[in-house]
Amino acid sequence: MNLTLGTLLPTNESPSLPAIQTATRQPVTLTVNGVKTELQLAPWTSLLDALREYMHLTGTKKGCDHGQCGACTVLVNNKRINACLTLAIMQEDTQITTIEGLSSLDQTSSSSKLHPLQRAFIDHDAFQCGYCTPGQICSAVGLLNEGHAKTADDVRELMSGNICRCGAYPGIVAAITSVMDSQPTTV
Ligand code: FES
Ligand code: FES
Structure with missing residues (x-):
């Protein structure tokens, strides 16, 4: 028998992904290019996704999403890091600089x-x-x-x-x- 999440749960308790994501989001405040912004993020949101998908700072690129290409490099407290390898929630008390903030x-x-x-x-x-x-x-x-x-x-x-x-x-x-x-x- 081929078991899936749907077959393991009673049909009236089948999860709804958007409902899960909404329920688990929490406020996260990021300071990017000198501007402080409060976002509602799931705790597993990477800094890269927070920048691109929630703050629309799409200058930072997603290449591999696994720390292997450097396309997502940003500066955190003036040090370079791969934004795909850190969670946004871990960067609440830092100064983040993206390519948009260098000029x-x-x-x-x-x-x-x-x-x-x-x-x-x-x-x-x-x-x-x-x-x-x-x-x-x-x-x-x-x-x-x-x-x-x-x-x-x-x-x-x-x-x-x-x-x-x-x-x-x-x-x-x-x-x-x-x-x-x-x-x-x-x-
Ligand atoms: S997207 Fe390739 S290192 Fe982050
Ligand atoms: S990947 Fe095209 S300029 Fe570097």
């Missing part, structure tokens, strides 16, 4: 001013499809904050958690080393 307002022109790494990725042609790029840039900001990279080989090694399926690595390394050589970077 700043240019007071003189009232327009958005790119982060030096965003500018460098453009200048060095460091992407093709762009899917990995937000994660690459956030990871690079974290890398420079760590201060361990001194050479291009260090950059290659310490960025090895961020996969680029287009193979734009030469441009990515050139962009990061250009910023590394010109200034210490903080968010």
Whole structure:
């Protein structure tokens, strides 16, 4: 006999997924790019899903959802992490920065001013499809904050958690080393 959840429960107690999700949601307050937002989330919601599905910050990408590609890299208290590997509820007292929060307002022109790494990725042609790029840039900001990279080989090694399926690595390394050589970077 083929047993399923439906066959194990009396028919009048069959679960309704939306009902379960609504019943188990709880308030979670996240501070993202300096803005505090209260969400209603199931406790198992990843930070990645909270950002993309509930806050509509879709710059952060979902590649593997298993910590293997780096597409979901964001900064938590200025340190780079994979947003797919942490629960949103665990990040309530942290400062989260996504790719959307890296640029700043240019007071003189009232327009958005790119982060030096965003500018460098453009200048060095460091992407093709762009899917990995937000994660690459956030990871690079974290890398420079760590201060361990001194050479291009260090950059290659310490960025090895961020996969680029287009193979734009030469441009990515050139962009990061250009910023590394010109200034210490903080968010
Ligand atoms: S989506 Fe998080 S590491 Fe791939
Ligand atoms: S630019 Fe396409 S995956 Fe990196």
